[in-house]
Amino acid sequence: MSFSFSSSDVSSLAVSKWKLSQIFGDKLPGEEVQNIDIITAVQFDKSGNHLAVGDRGGRVVIFEKSDGKEESLKGTSREEFEKTDFVVSRYPKFRYKTEFQSHEPEFDYLKSIEIEEKIKEIRWCMIPNGSLTGAVKEHRVKQVKKMDISQHISSENSLLGERSFINGESEYIANGHSLERKENTVNGVSSFNGVHAKLACLADSTRAMCRKVHAHAHDFNMNSVSINSDGETFISADDLRINLWNLEISKQCFNIIDTKPENMEALTEVITSAEFHPYHCNLMAYSSSRGFIRLVDMRLSALCDHSAKILKEESHGPKSFFTEIIAAITDLKFANGGRHILCRDFMNLKLWDVRMDTRPVATYRIHERLRPKLCDVYNNDAIFDKFDCCLAGDRLNFATGSYSNHLRIFSYGIGSEEGTTIEVGKNPNRKSLLQPSSRLRRSSLSNLTRGFSREGSNEFGFDFNSKLLHMAWNPTTNLIACAAGNTLLMYHHA
Numbered sequence: 326m327s328f329s330f331s332s333s334d335v336s337s338l339a340v341s342k343w344k345l346s347q348i349f350g351d352k353l354p355g356e357e358v359q360n361i362d363i364i365t366a367v368q369f370d371k372s373g374n375h376l377a378v379g380d381r382g383g384r385v386v387i388f389e390k391s392d393g394k395e396e397s398l399k400g401t402s403r404e405e406f407e408k409t410d411f412v413v414s415r416y417p418k419f420r421y422k423t424e425f426q427s428h429e430p431e432f433d434y435l436k437s438i439e440i441e442e443k444i445k446e447i448r449w450c451m452i453p454n455g456s457l458t459g460a461v462k463e464h465r466v467k468q469v470k471k472m473d474i475s476q477h478i479s480s481e482n483s484l485l486g487e488r489s490f491i492n493g494e495s496e497y498i499a500n501g502h503s504l505e506r507k508e509n510t511v512n513g514v515s516s517f518n519g520v521h522a523k524l525a526c527l528a529d530s531t532r533a534m535c536r537k538v539h540a541h542a543h544d545f546n547m548n549s550v551s552i553n554s555d556g557e558t559f560i561s562a563d564d565l566r567i568n569l570w571n572l573e574i575s576k577q578c579f580n581i582i583d584t585k586p587e588n589m590e591a592l593t594e595v596i597t598s599a600e601f602h603p604y605h606c607n608l609m610a611y612s613s614s615r616g617f618i619r620l621v622d623m624r625l626s627a628l629c630d631h632s633a634k635i636l637k638e639e640s641h642g643p644k645s646f647f648t649e650i651i652a653a654i655t656d657l658k659f660a661n662g663g664r665h666i667l668c669r670d671f672m673n674l675k676l677w678d679v680r681m682d683t684r685p686v687a688t689y690r691i692h693e694r695l696r697p698k699l700c701d702v703y704n705n706d707a708i709f710d711k712f713d714c715c716l717a718g719d720r721l722n723f724a725t726g727s728y729s730n731h732l733r734i735f736s737y738g739i740g741s742e743e744g745t746t747i748e749v750g751k752n753p754n755r756k757s758l759l760q761p762s763s764r765l766r767r768s769s770l771s772n773l774t775r776g777f778s779r780e781g782s783n784e785f786g787f788d789f790n791s792k793l794l795h796m797a798w799n800p801t802t803n804l805i806a807c808a809a810g811n812t813l814l815m816y817h818h819a
Contacts, residue, residue: 342819343734343747346416346804349388349813364795364808370449373718373801376419378813379444383428387533388419416804416817425533448559450552450572539575542568549599555606562599567611569623581623582611582630598657598668610659610666616652618668620679636666636682638675647699647708655711661718661800669714672696674725676737689735689742691727695787707789718800726793729786730809732816749793749807749814 352358361382368377374390428442545563552559560581561568567582582599586592594615602608607624619633626632640648651671658667665686666677672692675685691712695702702708707728714725721737727746735744795808803818 343732343745343805343816344819345750345814346817347419347815349421350811352811358811362811364811364813366444366447367795367797367806367808367813368447368449369797369799369806371451371800373417373799375422375449376797376806377447377449378806378808379427379447380811381441381443383426383430383442383444384424385427385444385447385533386424387422389422390417391420417799417802419815423533445548446550448550448552450556450559537572537575539570539578542570542578548597549611551600551609553601553606554604558606560599560601560609562596562611564595567596567599567609579627581628582621583628584630597654600657600659603659603661603663605663608663610657612654612657612668614653615649616654616670618654618657618666618677634679634682636677636679636685638684645699647703650703650708651699656713658714658716660716660721665721667714667716667723669712669725671708671710671712674714674723674733674735676721676723687737689733689744691725691733705789707792710792711794712792713795715796715798715805717798717803722798722803724796724798724805726796726807727787728792729788730791730793732793732796732805732807734805747816749809749816 350362350364361380363381364378365381366377366379369375370377376388378386378388380386427444430442431440432438433440539561542561543563543566545565547561547563549562550559557572559570559572561570561578562582565583565585566580568578569581570578582596584594584596594613594617597612597614599609599611602610607622608620609623609629610618610620612618616638618636619630620636621629621633623629640652654668654670656669659665660667664679666679668675668677669691672690672695674689674691676687677685699708712726714723716723722735723737724732724734727733730749732747732749733744734747735742791809793807793809797806799805805816807814807816
C-alpha cells in the first residue's frame, strides 16, 4: 500500500528545527518536585485554542491561546503605536486561564482499597451553549466539568509562571502579565544572577463548576475516555470492560465490550486503550495487552467484542518471556481523516491503515537498542512505562516520547525512519540527537544490573529517571506540548 502526498502536503518536520517557545511550572534550583505535582495528562481541544493539563494530585489546569498582540503593545505610546506594524507570531502562545480540583482521594470500604486522585486522561467536548466542557477520567470516577465564563475569582496558583522564548530572548510571564525580571543569556543558557522567587498569579481566572459526576463507573482501574463525534455520547474503558454513556445521563450506561472470563485464571489479555472514530459515530477501536487492535462497528451487535475486525501483525522469530510484555499497546489514536490508526507499544510506534489488517504501513523503532537488555529493563520496572503518542491535525506527522526526556518526531513517507529527536529541557537551544552506540559512555556491569549508573543512565545512553510519557499535538498548528515531570514545555516548528 502506498500513500501519496501533494507538493503542499510535503513537510520537512523530520529534518527541520523545533524550538522551545514556552515553559510552565519550571521548578527553581534546589526545589524538590512533589509527587502530586507530576503531570499525568495533556490534551488540546479541537480548536487548538485551549490546553488542559492534569496531575497526580487530581488538579486540572486550563491554558488558553493568546494572540500576543495585546502583550506586545502593552505600554506603547500612541505615537509609537501608530508607527508600529504589528506582525502576528508564527506560532501560538498560551497563557493560564483557570484551574480546579477535579478529584479527591477516596477509599473503597467494600474492597478495602484506596482510590487515588490521579488524572490519567482528559477529553474535551463542546455543548450547545458554547461553554467549555471536558470529560476528565480517573480511577473509577469520571466527571464532566463546565467553566462558567461569566464569573471570575482570584487564583492563588503559583505553579504556572511561564517562560516565553521570543527571537532567542527570554522573559517571564505570569498568566499573561509580564514581570520585571532581568535574565542573562549566555550561549543560549538562561541564568538569573542568583535571584529566584516563586511567581504569583496576577490575573483573575475563570471559575469552574462541576456539571456531572459519573461515579463508580467501573470495577477496575480506568484507562481511557473518548468523546463520540455525535457530541452526545462517550465511552469509558477499564482493563476488562468498555461502557457507553450519554453525556447528560450519569446513572445509566451500556456495556458494549466485556472481556472478563468466567474464571479469572483464564485471563489472557486486558484492554489498554479505546477511542472513537473521528467522524463515524458507530465506529470505535480498542487495543489490548497482546498487541491487537480491534475495530468495532457498534451497529452490528449490542455486545461488540465478538464482531470486531482485528489488526494484528504476525510475530516472527523466537519468543521470550518479554515478548507479550513489550507487545502491549499503551496508547492508540485515530488520524484526523480516520483512515489510519497510530499506536505505541514499549518498543515501537506503528501506523496502521484500517483497510490492512495483517501489518502496519510503517513501524518506527523507539527502543530497539534496549532489546538486548530487556531483563535489566524489566528488573527496574521501566518495561511497564506507558508512553503516549500524538498526531498533527492536518497530515501524518506524529510524535512520541522516550527516556532521557527525548521527544521523537516522525513524518510518514518523508525523511528517514529515525525522524527527529529533541532532548526536552529548559534550554531553548539545546537539541540532542541519539548517538551511535559505539560513542556512548559505557557503565559497569554491576551498575547496569542494578538498573542505573551513577548518572541514572545505562550503557545505551538512556536516563530512566527522566522519561517523556505525555504529550499532545495542537490540532491547528505545528506545536507540541510535552510534560516532563512537573514542567509543561511547548515546542513549535520554526
